[in-house]
Amino acid sequence: MKEEVSAPARIRHANVRDVPQILEIINAWANLQEMLPRSPLSVYEGIRAFRVAERDGVVVGCGALHVVWGDLAEIRSIAVRPTEKGRGTGRALAEQLLTDAHDLLVPRVFAFTYVPGFFERLGFRHVEHAELPHKVFADCMNCPKFNACDEIAMVKELRKVDGTFPETGPLSRPLPRTIGGPHRVEPRMLDPEGHEV
Numbered sequence: 001m002k003e004e005v006s007a008p009a010r011i012r013h014a015n016v017r018d019v020p021q022i023l024e025i026i027n028a029w030a031n032l033q034e035m036l037p038r039s040p041l042s043v044y045e046g047i048r049a050f051r052v053a054e055r056d057g058v059v060v061g062c063g064a065l066h067v068v069w070g071d072l073a074e075i076r077s078i079a080v081r082p083t084e085k086g087r088g089t090g091r092a093l094a095e096q097l098l099t100d101a102h103d104l105l106v107p108r109v110f111a112f113t114y115v116p117g118f119f120e121r122l123g124f125r126h127v128e129h130a131e132l133p134h135k136v137f138a139d140c141m142n143c144p145k146f147n148a149c150d151e152i153a154m155v156k157e158l159r160k161v162d163g164t165f166p167e168t169g170p171l172s173r174p175l176p177r178t179i180g181g182p183h184r185v186e187p188r189m190l191d192p193e194g195h196e197v
C-alpha cells in the first residue's frame with residue numbers, strides 16, 4: 001500500500017487564536033524537561049514575535065524571535081508536535097525566524113537550548129554564557145533552574161558587525177543632561193543651581 005506523504009507545514013505569523021495550541025506544544029515538551037514552560041500571559045504578550053507551522057488547520061509547531069537589543073535577538077520556544085519531528089518543520093520555523101531577524105536588521109541571533117545539534121545544522125555555533133550580554137539573562141530570574149542552568153548557548157551571525165555598536169550598545173543610553181546615545185540630546189550647560197545658561 002502506498003504511504004501517504006502530507007505536504008510541508010505552512011509557516012505564518014501567529015495570532016491570538018493559536019495561543020492554546022502553542023501552549024499545548026511548548027508545555028508538553030516542558031513537562032518532559034525538554035524546554036522551559038511558557039505561561040498564557042507571556043505568549044499573549046509576545047504573540048507578535050511568534051510564527052507557527054500549520055497543516056490542515058492544525059498548529060504543528062511554533063517559535064518566537066525575541067529582540068533583545070540593537071545587535072541581538074533570541075530564538076525562543078521553538079518546538080514541533082512529537083508526530084511532526086524530523087520532517088523539516090523545525091528547520092522551516094527557525095529559518096523564518098532568522099529571516100525575521102535579518103529583515104529587522106538584527107545582526108546576531110542566539111538560543112539557549114538542550115538540542116545544540118539542531119541549531120548546529122542551522123549554522124549556529126556554541127558560545128560560553130559569559131559571551132552574551134547580561135541583558136539576555138533577565139528572564140532567568142523566573143526560571144526554575146536559575147542557579148543550575150544547563151542550557152547550551154548558541155549564536156549565529158547574520159550580518160557582519162563592524163566595531164562594537166556604539167549607537168546601540170548597553171552603555172549608549174543617554175543619561176539626563178549628557179551627550180550621546182542612539183537618541184542624540186543637545187548638550188546643555190547648567191549653572192550651580194541647575195539652571196540652563
Ligand SMILES: CC(C)(COP(=O)(O)OP(=O)(O)OC[C@H]1O[C@@H](n2cnc3c(N)ncnc32)[C@H](O)[C@@H]1OP(=O)(O)O)[C@@H](O)C(=O)NCCC(=O)NCCS
Pocket residue numbers: 029034035076077078079080081084085086087088089090091092111112113114115116117118119121
Ligand atoms: C528541536 C525541534 C524543534 C526540531 O524540529 P524538527 O522539525 O524535528 O527538526 P527538522 O526535521 O527540521 O530538522 C532540521 C535539522 O536539524 C537536525 N536535527 C533535528 N533535531 C535534532 C537533534 N535533536 N539533534 C541533532 N540534530 C537534530 C535534523 O537532522 C535536520 O538536519 P538537516 O536539515 O541538515 O538534515 C524538535 O525536535 C522539537 O520540538 N523538540 C522538542 C522541543 C525542543 O527541544 N525545542 C528546542 C528548544 S530551544
